[in-house]
Amino acid sequence: VKTLIAFGILLVVGFLGSVKLFHRLKVSSPFSYLFYSGTVFIFFGLIIGENGFNLLSRETVHHLEPLIHFSLGWVGFIFGFQLELKYLKRIRWRWYIGLVASYLVTFLAVFFLTFAALRLFTHGFIDDIAIAIGFSLVLAILIPESSISFVVWCSKFFKHYISQFRFLSFIASVDNIFPILVTGILFSLYKYMPSTQGITALPASRFLVSFGLQALIGTLSGVFLHYLLKRIQEKLEISAVLLGVIFFISGLSLMAGFSPLFVSMLAGAVFSNLTRRHSYFLKIITPTEKPIYLIFLVYLTMQKAELPLEMILLAIVLLVFKYLSKGTVFMLINKFSLLNFKLSPFFSYILLPLSSVAPAILLDLFIAFPGENTRRLMGLFIFSQVLMELFAPGAIKITQKRLDKKNKKAGAGMAGARKVREEAE
Amino acid sequence: MINLLFLGIIIASGIIIKNYFPIESFAAAAAYALGILMLSGFVSGNLVKKIKLPAVTGYILVGLLVGPFGLELITAQNVNDLQLLNGLALSLIALTAGGEIKFSGLKKNLRTINAVLFFQSMFIVLGIMLLVVILRPLIPFFADMSNFPDMGCILAAGLLLGIISTASSPSTTLAVIVESKKKNRYTELILSIVMLKDIVILFLFVIGLSISRTFVGGTTFNPGQVLKILYEIAGSMGVGVVLGFVIVLYLKYVKKDSIVFILALCFFAYEVFEPLHLHPLLLMMIAGFVVENFSTEGGHLIENLEAISPPVYIIFFTLTGAAINLSYLKTLWMLTLLVAGFRFLFKFLGTYTGGLIVKEDPIVKKHLWMSFISQAGLSLGMAKIIENNFSNFGSKISALIVSVIVINQIVGPLMLKFFLDKTGKDKT
Numbered sequence: 001v002k003t004l005i006a007f008g009i010l011l012v013v014g015f016l017g018s019v020k021l022f023h024r025l026k027v028s029s030p031f032s033y034l035f036y037s038g039t040v041f042i043f044f045g046l047i048i049g050e051n052g053f054n055l056l057s058r059e060t061v062h063h064l065e066p067l068i069h070f071s072l073g074w075v076g077f078i079f080g081f082q083l084e085l086k087y088l089k090r091i092r093w094r095w096y097i098g099l100v101a102s103y104l105v106t107f108l109a110v111f112f113l114t115f116a117a118l119r120l121f122t123h124g125f126i127d128d129i130a131i132a133i134g135f136s137l138v139l140a141i142l143i144p145e146s147s148i149s150f151v152v153w154c155s156k157f158f159k160h161y162i163s164q165f166r167f168l169s170f171i172a173s174v175d176n177i178f179p180i181l182v183t184g185i186l187f188s189l190y191k192y193m194p195s196t197q198g199i200t201a202l203p204a205s206r207f208l209v210s211f212g213l214q215a216l217i218g219t220l221s222g223v224f225l226h227y228l229l230k231r232i233q234e235k236l237e238i239s240a241v242l243l244g245v246i247f248f249i250s251g252l253s254l255m256a257g258f259s260p261l262f263v264s265m266l267a268g269a270v271f272s273n274l275t276r277r278h279s280y281f282l283k284i285i286t287p288t289e290k291p292i293y294l295i296f297l298v299y300l301t302m303q304k305a306e307l308p309l310e311m312i313l314l315a316i317v318l319l320v321f322k323y324l325s326k327g328t329v330f331m332l333i334n335k336f337s338l339l340n341f342k343l344s345p346f347f348s349y350i351l352l353p354l355s356s357v358a359p360a361i362l363l364d365l366f367i368a369f370p371g372e373n374t375r376r377l378m379g380l381f382i383f384s385q386v387l388m389e390l391f392a393p394g395a396i397k398i399t400q401k402r403l404d405k406k407n408k409k410a411g412a413g414m415a416g417a418r419k420v421r422e423e424a425e
Numbered sequence: 426m427i428n429l430l431f432l433g434i435i436i437a438s439g440i441i442i443k444n445y446f447p448i449e450s451f452a453a454a455a456a457y458a459l460g461i462l463m464l465s466g467f468v469s470g471n472l473v474k475k476i477k478l479p480a481v482t483g484y485i486l487v488g489l490l491v492g493p494f495g496l497e498l499i500t501a502q503n504v505n506d507l508q509l510l511n512g513l514a515l516s517l518i519a520l521t522a523g524g525e526i527k528f529s530g531l532k533k534n535l536r537t538i539n540a541v542l543f544f545q546s547m548f549i550v551l552g553i554m555l556l557v558v559i560l561r562p563l564i565p566f567f568a569d570m571s572n573f574p575d576m577g578c579i580l581a582a583g584l585l586l587g588i589i590s591t592a593s594s595p596s597t598t599l600a601v602i603v604e605s606k607k608k609n610r611y612t613e614l615i616l617s618i619v620m621l622k623d624i625v626i627l628f629l630f631v632i633g634l635s636i637s638r639t640f641v642g643g644t645t646f647n648p649g650q651v652l653k654i655l656y657e658i659a660g661s662m663g664v665g666v667v668l669g670f671v672i673v674l675y676l677k678y679v680k681k682d683s684i685v686f687i688l689a690l691c692f693f694a695y696e697v698f699e700p701l702h703l704h705p706l707l708l709m710m711i712a713g714f715v716v717e718n719f720s721t722e723g724g725h726l727i728e729n730l731e732a733i734s735p736p737v738y739i740i741f742f743t744l745t746g747a748a749i750n751l752s753y754l755k756t757l758w759m760l761t762l763l764v765a766g767f768r769f770l771f772k773f774l775g776t777y778t779g780g781l782i783v784k785e786d787p788i789v790k791k792h793l794w795m796s797f798i799s800q801a802g803l804s805l806g807m808a809k810i811i812e813n814n815f816s817n818f819g820s821k822i823s824a825l826i827v828s829v830i831v832i833n834q835i836v837g838p839l840m841l842k843f844f845l846d847k848t849g850k851d852k853t
Contacts, residue, residue, distance in 0.1 A: 063506065063508070063509040065452030066510070069453060069456040070456050070459070228431060228464075231427075237467070239733075239735065240463060240467050240735040240736045241464070243736045244459075244460055244466075244736075247457070247459045248460025249460070250456050250460070251454065252442060254452070254453030254457075255442070255446045294685065367452075
């Protein structure tokens with residue numbers, strides 16, 4: 001209850017106070033993106049969860065689980081559906097290098113930093129080296145990904161940086177493929193043993209069969225869906241079929257020990273590339289993304305474990321590292337002239353908040369590997385997400401100032417700045 | 426043909442999965458079960474539409490086919506695990522039903538509604554009761570002295586069977602009307618009667634229970650039971666009004682993510698108020714009625730609800746089909762057909778007499794009765810109460826009620842569609 005009250009007071013006082021204060025400073029309220037993205041619903045999770053007023057019985061939460069499983073599949077499907085080869089082929093190969101580099105550098109930085117931190121500072125709760133590797137790996141696949149919704153939100157503050165935001169949007173919309181892919185691999189590599197409450201590695205042959213089956217079910221479901229929807233015109237009937245197929249895939253995947261997120265992503269990608277009504281379907285499915293994100297947040301908040309101080313510090317350090325590593329990649333991109341425009345390292349904060357895929361992966365892992373460490377990861381995610389979104393409006397202001405300053409330096413005064421902007425465009 | 430092929434693929438894959446994948450997680454099995462129900466429901470809905478039957482019939486039939494009494498692709502445990510979703514779907518359907526009724530229409534049709542309600546209830550309750558008493562020596566089911574030792578038991582059983590036979594299913598009625606895309610005086614009349622009938626039945630049932638106890642055990646009439654039901658109905662209506670205004674405020678001032686809000690509210694209503702013995706169905710109907718008649722947001726509400734209606738109907742009716750207990754019908758089919766047949770007859774006589782007295786048009790007099798055949802949730806709930814309250818004949822009469830409901834739930838949508846088609850034809 002203490003956490004709840006603290007968070008509630010922070011939210012109410014912070015929101016009311018900041019609106020006035022920040023209005024005077026001509027900066028958006030730090031809560032503006034928190035409300036825009038719906039992350040504020042975390043508070044709702046705290047109210048109804050066990051740490052709050054415990055409004056929902058365990059039985060009710062238990063009965064909600066099929067819906068959560070379905071939502072996992074749905075998020076995977078939505079993401080997969082956006083992987084349209086026709087569009088991806090049009091992107092220059094240099095952009096792909098930028099994408100891989102931006103993900104990989106942060107991945108490595110987060111992995112080694114977390115592993116070192118866990119070995120050095122957190123004795124007592126993660127002593128096992130294999131668990132520490134797993135913990136670091138999960139954070140390393142999650143932290144580098146980014147939210148397209150945040151990039152779009154930020155773009156309105158930087159109207160003169162169209163090319164830069166196109167590149168950032170590309171990264172934010174495609175980089176989710178890596179964590180989902182790794183989750184699929186993790187499901188084929190390890191199995192949770194309820195009897196010992198431990199995780200065992202599966203033999204290589206089993207890995208290949210399991211991964212192959214995940215790929216096969218995903219692909220076949222995509223083909224089946226395409227033929228099922230081929231002749232249906234009615235929007236409402238389409239939604240019924242989509243829901244049915246995703247429920248089916250999600251349930252089946254979990255029954256077989258596969259990742260519903262990965263299998264549905266494949267189904268979505270296959271369906272997306274087979275159908276001729278891509279934009280029509282996109283209009284039907286995208287509005288559902290946000291409600292599902294909200295459901296995830298509420299559910300995650302209800303299930304999360306309390307974070308020890310070391311973990312809170314780790315979350316802060318990881319965010320700084322994410323910012324620095326992405327910024328370093330942007331600097332290298334500029335140095336090697338990979339893109340035909342300059343990308344300020346300040347923009348790296350735009351890739352800081354995580355997308356709805358991150359909570360989905362955590363839930364996916366929580367279902368397959370339920371345990372205290374997964375619950376801690378959930379707590380860590382919630383804390384970092386709130387932190388990143390709180391800083392977002394302030395960071396925008398700082399970046400705007402820095403960019404203006406830099407532009408002024410480069411071209412002596414406002415005229416020069418305008419010239420630099422024009423050149424950049 | 427292609428729909429049949431798809432149905433075959435879905436069922437075949439269900440059979441393979443059932444045999445090769447052990448079910449370890451309840452939630453995974455429930456999600457998978459829901460997938461099977463939705464896909465097979467959708468395909469079978471399309472199949473039956475080709476032969477001019479309502480999709481609801483397809484949903485119910487496929488639920489029966491894949492359910493615990495059919496191919497067992499969905500187990501009784503799965504059906505039970507999905508009750509929360511079923512409740513959510515029921516709340517959404519009730520909200521839509523309430524939103525479809527206009528106060529002006531209710532006022533205009535009040536005489537017909539009252540007359541039909543009164544005469545239907547009277548004819549069915551007295552008719553079925555009389556039927557049971559008269560046929561007792563001829564039917565072994567009622568002649569069994571171990572279950573029905575005296576005339577008091579027979580009268581009690583007849584009275585309760587009669588009261589439950591009066592009930593109709595608002596959810597099925599609404600689903601068929603929505604599918605027909607018809608909105609006229611008749612659809613409004615049907616919905617109003619069906620919904621008000623639910624309230625009347627609740628009262629009749631509680632009074633009937635008290636009288637039956639007097640018949641059976643000689644206990645005196647218990648006014649506490651009536652007060653309890655009064656609290657339940659008044660409480661549901663009161664909460665419904667409040668929720669209705671909450672929806673109005675949200676749709677008017679917030680507007681954003683209204684589908685999520687409505688879904689959350691329906692979930693909340695079902696989860697919070699059902700344990701308090703309030704009726705989510707009645708409560709949400711009143712909420713819908715308030716939004717439609719006491720604000721300008723009725724159109725928005727219906728628009729939002731229609732956006733999610735097909736999946737909701739498929740989930741609700743396939744689950745209804747899967748939950749139908751066919752074992753009783755196997756043993757009681759002759760008596761079931763007899764009771765169902767007489768129920769039709771008394772529905773016709775009651776509606777005809779009501780229509781005649783208020784000088785309704787011939788369609789109402791001759792054919793409106795066809796709209797009130799389907800039966801579902803409320804009747805099943807009452808059957809369970811009878812089973813728990815009367816140790817001697819409770820389980821027997823409850824089994825008979827369940828098997829009559831099976832027939833009514835399959836035939837009901839067909840007859841309603843027939844009536845709706847008839848009104849269309851006659852109008853043109």
